[in-house]
Every structure is written in C-alpha cells, then in structure tokens.
Amino acid sequence: MQRKMHFKKATGDRLFWLMLILPALAIVTAFILIPIADSVRMSFTEYKMKNILRGTPATWNSFENYIKLFRNKQFLPTIYRTFGFVVLVVLSQFLLGMILALILNSNVRGARLIRSVMMMPWVVPTVISALIWLWIFQSQYGLFKYLVNVFSFGRVTDFAMLNNTRFALAGIGIAALWKQIPLTTLLLLAGLQNVPDDMLEAATIDGAGYFTRLFRIVIPYMRSVIQVILTMAIIENFKQFPLIWTMTGGGPSNSTTTLAVMSYREAFVSQNLGSGAAVTTIWMLLMIVVVWVFRKCMKRQEIE
Amino acid sequence: MKRKTASRLASAGKYLLLLLLLLFLLFPLYWMLITSFKTNLESYLYPPTFWPKDFTVESYIKLFTENNLFFVYYKNNFIVSGAVALITLLISCMAGYALSRLHVKFNPALVALLTASQMFPVVSRLISLYSLLQSVDLINTFPGLILAITAAQVAFSTMLMSSFFDSVPVSIEDAASVDGAGRFRTMFTISLPLVKGGLLAVGIYSFLMAWDDFLHAAILIQSDELRTLSVGISARYLGELSYDWSLVNTISIIGILPMLLLFFFFQKYMVKGLVAGAVKG
Numbered sequence: 184m185q186r187k188m189h190f191k192k193a194t195g196d197r198l199f200w201l202m203l204i205l206p207a208l209a210i211v212t213a214f215i216l217i218p219i220a221d222s223v224r225m226s227f228t229e230y231k232m233k234n235i236l237r238g239t240p241a242t243w244n245s246f247e248n249y250i251k252l253f254r255n256k257q258f259l260p261t262i263y264r265t266f267g268f269v270v271l272v273v274l275s276q277f278l279l280g281m282i283l284a285l286i287l288n289s290n291v292r293g294a295r296l297i298r299s300v301m302m303m304p305w306v307v308p309t310v311i312s313a314l315i316w317l318w319i320f321q322s323q324y325g326l327f328k329y330l331v332n333v334f335s336f337g338r339v340t341d342f343a344m345l346n347n348t349r350f351a352l353a354g355i356g357i358a359a360l361w362k363q364i365p366l367t368t369l370l371l372l373a374g375l376q377n378v379p380d381d382m383l384e385a386a387t388i389d390g391a392g393y394f395t396r397l398f399r400i401v402i403p404y405m406r407s408v409i410q411v412i413l414t415m416a417i418i419e420n421f422k423q424f425p426l427i428w429t430m431t432g433g434g435p436s437n438s439t440t441t442l443a444v445m446s447y448r449e450a451f452v453s454q455n456l457g458s459g460a461a462v463t464t465i466w467m468l469l470m471i472v473v474v475w476v477f478r479k480c481m482k483r484q485e486i487e
Numbered sequence: 488m489k490r491k492t493a494s495r496l497a498s499a500g501k502y503l504l505l506l507l508l509l510l511f512l513l514f515p516l517y518w519m520l521i522t523s524f525k526t527n528l529e530s531y532l533y534p535p536t537f538w539p540k541d542f543t544v545e546s547y548i549k550l551f552t553e554n555n556l557f558f559v560y561y562k563n564n565f566i567v568s569g570a571v572a573l574i575t576l577l578i579s580c581m582a583g584y585a586l587s588r589l590h591v592k593f594n595p596a597l598v599a600l601l602t603a604s605q606m607f608p609v610v611s612r613l614i615s616l617y618s619l620l621q622s623v624d625l626i627n628t629f630p631g632l633i634l635a636i637t638a639a640q641v642a643f644s645t646m647l648m649s650s651f652f653d654s655v656p657v658s659i660e661d662a663a664s665v666d667g668a669g670r671f672r673t674m675f676t677i678s679l680p681l682v683k684g685g686l687l688a689v690g691i692y693s694f695l696m697a698w699d700d701f702l703h704a705a706i707l708i709q710s711d712e713l714r715t716l717s718v719g720i721s722a723r724y725l726g727e728l729s730y731d732w733s734l735v736n737t738i739s740i741i742g743i744l745p746m747l748l749l750f751f752f753f754q755k756y757m758v759k760g761l762v763a764g765a766v767k768g
Binding site: 195196197199200202203204206207208210211213214215216217218219221222225235279282283286287289291297299300301302303304306307308309310311314315316317318319321323324325326328329332361364365366369370373418421422424425428429443446447450451456459460463464466467470471474 | 512516519531532579584600608612615617621635639641670706720732736739743749751758
C-alpha cells in the first residue's frame, strides 16, 4: 500500500510483536534458561541440600565435582549405557513404526479404526505404563515369565526380565517402545500420504519392485518428516526418566542407570546438588553434540 | 500362477505383522483391564488366567471407599493439568500469532531459542529451580509447579499455534484492518475463531503432557496432600513389599480414563495438530 502508512505500521507491528511474545519469553527465561545457566554454574561449586537449609551460599570448588565424576568407575559405563539405550530404542521405534505405517497405508481393511485404537498407549501416563510393564515382567507371577516358559517349551521356567542385569534395560526399552511407537507411526503415516501417487505408479509401470520404490521414492520424499521424528525420539529417549525410575530405580546393580537416573540420584537422593549439576551439564553437552551431528549427517545426505 | 501365490504370501505376511504389532500395543492394556477385575488372590495365580475366574469389582469398591489419598492426587492432577493447559493456550496463542503474522527480523532467533529450550533435561532445570523457587516461596505450591510445567510446554505449543495461524489467509485480516479494527481486535475476533481446531489441539496436548508429569512434581512438591497423580501413585502404591496388583491395575485404569476419553472425543483435532506440529516444526 502507501509508503507513509507502511512506516507507521512497521513500528506498531514491532511493538505489538513484543507484547505478544513477552509472556512466552518471560516464562521460558524464568523457568528454563535461567535455571539451566544456574545449574551449570552450580556444577562448579560445592552446593548441597544443607546449604539450602542453612542458607549458606555455594562455594567454588575448582572442578572437584567433575574430577570426582571422572574418577567414578560407574560414570563411563553409564554414558555408554545411555547411548546404547537411545540408539537401540530409537532405531527399533523407527523400524517398527515404519512397518506399521506402511501396512496401514496399504489399503488394509479397517485402517482408520486401527489407527485410532493403536494410539491408546501414547495417552497412557508414563508412570502408569511403567506399572503395566512392571506387572507383566513381575518375577513370580508375571505374564512374561509364563510366555517365555511356553515359547521355550518349558526349558526356561524362571525368567525375570527386570531382575536380570543383562535384560533389565531391554525390559525398559520394550516399555518405552510400547509407549512411543504409536506417535511415530501416526507421524510417519502422515508423511506417507504426502508421497505423490503418480510417481509411484510410474515407477511400478517401469517395473520397479516394492523395495526399490520404498527406498528410491518413498523414503527420500519423507526425509524432512523422518528427520523431525528421529530428532524428537532421540531427545525423548535421552531424557527418559520416570519409566526407568519407576520400573527399576536404576538397578539391579546399576544395570539400568542412565545419565538421567545418575543425575537425579546424585542431586536428590545423595542430596549433592553441585555433583548432580555436573552430571546434567555433561549430559546436556553430549545431547547437543549428538543432535548436532545427527542434523549434519541428515544434511549431507540431502546434498548427495 | 507363481505371481499370484507370491502376492498372497506377501499379503498374509502383512496381516501377520499387523496382528503381531497390534498385539504388542494393545494386549498390555487388555491385561491391565482384566487384572483389575480379578480378585487379588487370582492375580497372583501362576500360570495366569486370561479371563477372570471370579469376575469382581472388589478393587474398584476398595479404591472408592477406603480412606486414601488417591482421589486427592487425582483432583490435584486435574487442577494442575487444567491450569497448565489454559496458561499454555494463552501464552502460545499470542506468541504463535506473532511468529505467524508479524514478520520481525528476530523471529528466526525466537524459534531457535524455543526449539533449544525443549532439549534441556528436566533434572538440570530442577536442580536449580529447587533452590530458586525456595527463595521466592513458590516451592511446594501449585503456582510454582504449574508455571514450571507450563514453561516446558510453551515451545512446542507456540510452533503448533503458529502453523495453525499460517493456514488462515492473511487477506481476511487485511479486510478487517481496512475497516479500522485495531490489532488486538483483529487477532481476537477475526483470526482466533478460525483456528478453533488449533486451540483444541494445543489445549489437549498440553493437558495430556501435564497429566503425564512426574519429575516436576516429584521435586517441587513435598507435602502429601499437594501431590499429583504420578508421584502419588509411585510413592504410595509402589515400593511396598506386598503389592496389591489388582488394586494397582485398577488405579492405572482410573488414571488413564480421562486421557482416553479426551483423546477419543477430540481425536480429529489432536491428530491434525500433532501432524502439523511435527511436519512444520
């Protein structure tokens, strides 16, 4: 429109913009950004629960929290375990979600009904899904023990998933998959619907088989959706806490202790906030690096 | 002939896979449901029974009549989740509108900031919030808990709202502003009614996320009568040696019920919202 109007409008727009974003900015700053910065600062100090009770301030302790952490023999295994958990759960989640989405997208009878019913685990609160799986994996009367017994034809009679240091983390992984597959499937399904039909038809006429079409057309078309889904899944599983805490509390003998459990334990069970903050600081750095590397990888693929 | 058998096999394989995946997703829910209708004695039977021998609502009666704090936690969860949903809705509606409609050069920076804010571990925030909220007397109160949970929802909800506003043509607003309607009036009376679906999606999503909260409440709430559902359940019904599994499953059913109802009633909006959020965000 007219120039003069435009200038006036632009200043007004800017003020209006500021007013609109202010509440969001304020709450995110006060309850996320400041606390994060504050906890990084805390990680360099001697700060325990009793400091809060007595009102004594934190004191600089020249990296002692970090030094102690790296001397702790449990620390590196905990990092590996966290990575292992994230990688395995995210990959299986993607694979199974993709299979389910492809099936639901292929003119299956009742696909709409199935799509809405399969979302149910997603709305189950995390602590309750922990309860459900705790009951299924229960060591004496659990359903899973019975199923293992039946399918191994009576050879394995005493299988206790969560009491076994080798399998406990897998048990938690199964519960995580159960809760997370529905949303992954739903989003992949939405992505699948954006793949142009005529291109698939043309490829079929050219004699391309199912898997050729899948890897050459469908997946490349869904790249951006897949990237978002994987990023979300990586972050979510990196942060996973309530499931592990409720199901095993990090045991047996630390076999399910991830960085989330370790930091919680340090800060709120051992009541050493400074040391807990050191764990979360390293955890955050690792997460940022992982997400960054992942994005870089996806980008490079895009260029190729 | 050969081709026909091959495609039949593929189709059979497809349905088998579907069946297995659905069994994995749905059987645990069935298992929870029937365990809640067993007597506690029967739930301890091994091998387990796949249909209750004595179908009973004993556990439900027990839960509803015995003097316990379950319904206090339940009510608290409703209060906290409801407040989180309303505040998130208001805040993200405003910010989402700003991102979608006003092209200010700081928009990309704001989006980056919001996206990054979702990544930080909750434990990291809580280590500091625990003492910060203490110093402003918000520890162990609903307002403190509500604001802390809301902060975690604002980023995703704002992106979601902005993608909904994007789908409303700007020309409608231009017509209104030519008529002399102010910015606020244009936003509230013209654009807002057109994104009702988005409002529902964001409201329900943040309600759901708040209902699911465990960590915030575990650290920021100390007194039993202020606890929310997840923390209440894990503090009161777990960790004791003698589990009443029938009762635990009953609690699970009651805890899921409002979410299931909400989801099935508003499924259309939820699905649309989640897809918009993920595909655009």
